[in-house]
Amino acid sequence: MHLTSTAPRLFGALVLAALSAGLCAQTPTVTYADYARADKLLFAQPLVDHAVTRVTWLDATHFVYTDHDATGDRLLQTDVATGRTAPLFDAQALAAALNTLLATGDKPIKAEKLGLGKIALTADRRYRFAVRDTQVVCDANARCAKVYAKADPEPGALSTDKRSEAFVRDWNLWVRELATGKETQLTTDGVEDYGYATDNAGWKHTDKAIVEWSPDSNRIATFQQDQRKTGQMYLVNTQVGHPKLESWKYPLPGDKEVTMIERVVIEVPTRKVTRLKMAPDQHRSTLCDDISCGPDGGWDDVKWAPDSKALAFVSTSRFHKDAWFRIADVATGQVRTVFSEHVKTQYESGNGTASWAYLPQTNEAVWFSERSDWGQLYLYDLTTGQLKHAITTGEGNVTELLKVDPVSRTVWFRGVGRTPGINPYYQQLWKASLDGGAPILLTPEPSDHTVSLSPDGKLFVDAYSTTTVPPVTLLRSAADGTEVSEVARADITRLKAAGWVPPVPFTVKARDGRTELYGVMFKPSNFDPSKKYPIVNYIYPGPQTGSVRGRSFLATHVDNQSLAELGFIVVAIDGMGTPWRSKSFHDAWYGDMADNTLPDQVAGMKELAARHPWIDLSRAGIWGHSGGGNASTAAILRYPEFFKVAWSESGNHDNRGYEDDWAERYQGELIEKDGKSNYDSQANQSLAGNLKGHLMLVHGTLDDNVPPYLSLLVAEALIKANKDFDMLMIPNARHGYGSLTAYVARRRWDYFVRHLAGGTPPAQYDLKMPQD
Template identity: 25%
Template sequence: MKRHYTFILLFVGLISLTTAQNQKITLEEIWGGAFRTEGMDVLHSMKNGKQYTVLNFDRTAKSSSIDKYNYQTLEKVETIVSSSNLDGIDNFSSYTFSKDESKLILATNVEPIFRRSRLGKYYVYDIASKELKLISEDKIQEPTFSPDASKVAYVFKNNIYIKDLKNNTTVQVTTDGEKNKIINGVTDWVYEEEFSLVRAFDWNKTGTHLTFIRFDESKVPEFSMDIYGETLYPTEQVFKYPKAGEDNSEVSLFTYELGSKKTQKVDLGEAYYIPRIQWTNNEDVLSVQVMNRHQNDIKLYFHNLKKGTNVVLHETDKAYIDITDNLTFLNDNSFIWTSEKDGFNHIYHYSKEGKLLNQVTKGPWEVTNYYGYDEKTNRVFYQSVENGSINRDVYAVKLNGKDKERLSSEEGTNNATFSADFSYYINSFSSASMPNRYTLNDSKNGKEIKEIVNNDALLKKVSSYEISPKEFTTININGNELNMWMIKPKDFDPNKEYPLFMYQYSGPGSQQVSNRWMGANDYWYQMLAEKGYVIACVDGRGTGFKGADFKKVTYKELGKYEVEDQIAAAKKLGELPYIDANRIGIWGWSYGGFMSTNSILKGNDVFSMAIAVAPVTSWRFYDTVYTERYMQTPQENASGYDENSPLSYPELLKGDYLLIHGSGDDNVHVQNTMRMAEALIQANKQFDWAIYPDNNHGIYGGNTRLQLYTKMTNFIDEHLGDKAGDVQGSEKIKK
């Protein structure tokens, strides 16, 4: 391990010894919003490129408004619509413009279904006439304007409908939709969760055709959860959830012609997954991305309504291919595509026939976001980690790969939101020493025009607390330089020994060691540092932004190399003179809970305690798309599933273990925790656990987070802090 830190980020305003720094962070403050950052609501850039709109909410009047601002002055130009002037709408929670920006869809009474899906009452608002129309008396999903804003397509009870706004008539496109059986136009649970896709229909450029995916989930096994609620008898939620190795929905693709009202099936051969559909700039040509079950073979089809279907791009990978939303069609129907095929994620330009014209970006670094292409200047805008894998910067480059320019200037995490004509962008910046700051920038050179939002007040407030710098470095583990951060107590004394508490997530392509401002957990770590703990986080093999080989080394072996790295890192840190190797703990949530559980079992000579929140305990219990992407099926890779499952060796537990789950978790089912508890019980191992009734994967709402973090803090104090004494360490040999 490097004994010097490559750089230490110190908080502005914290350097002066005269500054009052005696306030201590409390859990009540963290979860009460005391350290909330000021930000910007999601904005819509107007077509003229000179103005943008923002959804504002008046908490006093409890009303919503869509306000238009000028990019150059940042001053409000007008209020397009306010709910205070609309009959029958108290407020709306989101809005969508039609392509010509003449109309709006306003969302009201929205209720969540799963992570991304929503039901709601939606209205169309005509900006010129100020007329408001309810699309449907029922709660519907994914209302979407036709290109000329004369119609709206939507889904109700798994069927697609099209409403004609001129004559106020509605046509039902599909009729076979049925809960837990047939879905048209929106996705099933696993597509929504793992392909980040809800709306599974799209208009062509002239609005003459609508394409949609049909999901037949008849053969997908059902999963049920008891909902305890507040009534005398619990209810049951039943939905289709394909676990690894089980049947997925059978998917098929159709086009619907509005004029003839005819529906035709698109021939895609033996398409197993259809994760993306998108009409090109040619009104007759539909693009379709198709993957095999292993997700290591992707085909981009062009379906021509008049000429049939052909493959224009075909990629394979020895491990897996990630789906993105980066496919962009230029005016000549050539297209932008991102790929890891050279070992790093980069941008490629293909002709409309699928011929590679140019690799736009290249180098031993990753493109992390694609923003778009400006036809006028022939420049591609993107975000990358070229300036270090823990940083993010905004770049521009010509389509031919020349004249690359770094637009962002501050080291940390930069992200851009461009105007429609790419003349301006709003840059959001933060680092470990600077909270979120939003500025208006010139796209020509990245020059800051003016500041929009800052968090100077929060920075000043934080300076009165006992905040310790987050120290970034790397640690050499198993032949790899792994990114790491560490937080030490404010009054750190290198001649003393401190307990070490490690955090990680470790899922494929993830990142926890990044140069950005603090989230809620970071304040918790600061609170623990105040108590006398050293906190550390190491991104091991399998995490992201260091190339495909580094990320995909865990293929077919989830929980093997990542756990080896956490154990080795803990051992190495335990050798530091200021770390008490008898008191090393680890925690994580979801994939991180899987990791912390494995770590205290396989690393029982290193870790004396662990906390696992909502952990996967066997990948056999998790969904097909995610699990099989990294593991193949259990039928093909049984050893990979079982040899790295903590259910296979509960007898290895020696330290103190806290297991936590929400009973209403539709993602990582509480079944995982129940099976882990039973395995430990049968191994006669003592452990602590908590079940949060009806809580989903996030475990939040009311005082839930406060109670949860109080429980975890108390557990850490009891089993890792001074209260633990030498009882646990007496069985261990000081490293």
């Protein structure tokens, strides 16, 4: 009886034990060693040797660059006339001089890691660069002097002859002679919120001066920026006692009054200010959602005549549907509109630079347009304003106009999709005749080419690579692309020794089942095809860029490989609505920013899972930062059955609360009627009731790019909908998390391990930022 009575209980215990064992077998073990392996790969770029960076031409015959190996960085200069390459400075002497000059104390600048910014040659043949947020000048013997520090309120914009710099003080424009330090005030009527050359796009606000110096350095083209009626943005810091208020001008979509500019030309020797005879212009650009977006600062859509007597510029309408090419007589201020372009969606002038040119020598202009559905160059007559002919034609885009030589009538440009059979995102260098004809390819390797053209257009440095193949850097002839010399050839031996494995490029079909999409997949270095892996989508939806972020070689792609090391398949897919392809591809969801490429992400992940049995689509996660933070939250709310976990950093969850020039460019004018608007659908908080999975909202409390209130709007709606969610507000952090980046990454890893993989991460793994 006793045995009989206990048998069912024993059987039940055995069943529970078996079930428990089965569950344990399915639960991944994520160990400290896994995290250490992921940690090692997170900041692995220094393990790539001889990948040339920071190439800068000092003049037509000298360029400088940074080379790197296991011993550290080396700052080198090549003389193309002699072919000789040598260190630009004695690194030990320069480090010692900078440490003395900047009083670096217990954090000295090291000779093997100088950390110098872009180098320019001054008029007296000294070298000017930024280091530790300070501008300095040094001669060849490492005798250095401080120009100004980032903390100083008056950073300068260097003149063409490199003898002076313009800066803003008390809302007015000044110039400083570099040799003597003499300062001259050029304007006198600038006041708060109506100052000269001031830099404020709302999402970006600095103390630098936005100017374009004339070729003879006697004139400055700039503007008086009118923000007197522009709305404010407010943030407060976190501290003991009364918080400190930050306040600045930050226009929003739909605002009746937004920032405007009044264009002026200033004669430096006489201090005469000539206001151009035109109505105030929009604070807009053909290139991005600011008037200064190029890598070298300056004013993108303003170009001087070589004789400094005339000025060409492009005005852009508030919603970017119209662009007007104009020429100003700088002596009289008279302005003439030469031609214009209207598009139904939004006009832009390429990627990287404003790809138009002013050629008064031949009374012509080179103009960029996507009117054929591809980004091409066109030649216009400046007298009649009529189109002469297309310079480039066919499929593929001009992405960046680098140089025009009106004498040889040659144009050099970077382009994508123009060579059949290679990845349409690979950038290559071309040259073409202004008079038409087939362009000549100067970089034939099927790779992504990063080029730096010499000032005279005779040579260029070309670093070419792919996602899986490290770079080779060559000096080449700009006439025909022939190799002049090899600069460096990257070596990834140390990277491989650290456990790096190459990512896997792939293609999938878009939402329409026809359009080819390109992406990159990251698998664990100990990948086992017999296992099933959860999948995480890293997303940045654009519209100004995509998730993959370039096709050149990178040791790390954000932390995609590191996350994969913890037992995930990680993918990045450039969906429709992102640039570099056709205009219609880019405009796929213009006016519907709620789209966020999500239909393509889901379609692509489903195709990959059907193709690879080791992808477990029942465990799909997604994460992103900024626009990706918006998109990842939208993903889990719009596809609650598909995405189980979302990690959303610093998201612009409702673009009605983000700066005006972003959404007004891609969503269009905010139109309200009967209590509703065409912006309603893109607001993530309106979908809070759909949440089923795990959502983490992350935001810095001093984010002066995307205000933290946009994440709080989503949190408020989730609370009202009685939803469980997670939130991490980072005190005093900006849009990027700075020194706390590693902490946020570790928390992100933990979140996916717990909630998507069902594992337990090691307790409070101490992920650290790299040390200088």
